[in-house]
Amino acid sequence: MERKSAGLRVRRMTEGDLEPLHRLLSDPEVMRYLEPPFSREQTRAFLDRAGLTPEPLILAVDNDGGFAGYVIWHPYDDASMELGWVLDRSRWGRGYAGELTRLLTDCARRQGRGVVIECVPEQTVTRHIAEKSGFRFCGIVEGCCVYRWGPDPILNKHQPTVPIEFPAKQW
Numbered sequence: 001m002e003r004k005s006a007g008l009r010v011r012r013m014t015e016g017d018l019e020p021l022h023r024l025l026s027d028p029e030v031m032r033y034l035e036p037p038f039s040r041e042q043t044r045a046f047l048d049r050a051g052l053t054p055e056p057l058i059l060a061v062d063n064d065g066g067f068a069g070y071v072i073w074h075p076y077d078d079a080s081m082e083l084g085w086v087l088d089r090s091r092w093g094r095g096y097a098g099e100l101t102r103l104l105t106d107c108a109r110r111q112g113r114g115v116v117i118e119c120v121p122e123q124t125v126t127r128h129i130a131e132k133s134g135f136r137f138c139g140i141v142e143g144c145c146v147y148r149w150g151p152d153p154i155l156n157k158h159q160p161t162v163p164i165e166f167p168a169k170q171w
Helices: 015-025 040-051 096-110 124-132
Strands: 003-005 008-011 058-063 066-075 080-087 114-119 136-141 144-149
Touching (some): 008 066, 008 096, 015 066, 015 080, 040 058, 058 096
Antiparallel strands (some): 003 008, 058 066, 066 080, 114 144, 136 144
16 A cells, blocks of 8 residues: 555655656755765665665655655654655645645554654745644754654653554555
């Protein structure tokens, strides 16, 4: 089963994502707040390390036009998943980040988990999406703004941890 919403599809990365992922990660404007643009070799290593593992850290996002980018989606702590998105510039301003946030917070809610978004203070669009989506600002940690949605792990220590699985046929 894949996750779909409003024309977007979240799925596991494949070898076929290398070229569009490299176009994305080599774009200086896309990478402005993240890291210096990636070379092809860095993209290959990132795909292998973060996308093609049994428990991936990132998942591909497609729309009707093909590869739109990826979401960061992995355990952040015992009670929460980390959420982020890196989208192709041609998809900016279309509501994709907000829709992906809604889709994945719904997934976390069903699994009894919270969600965390981290971004540098200069990422005003990300901060706006987090606030608009009901995330609460928790402070700045190691230079990043931290926003949380859902159960507070400090106040809900008794809450059981729900394992997150990414079987190949589900993503």
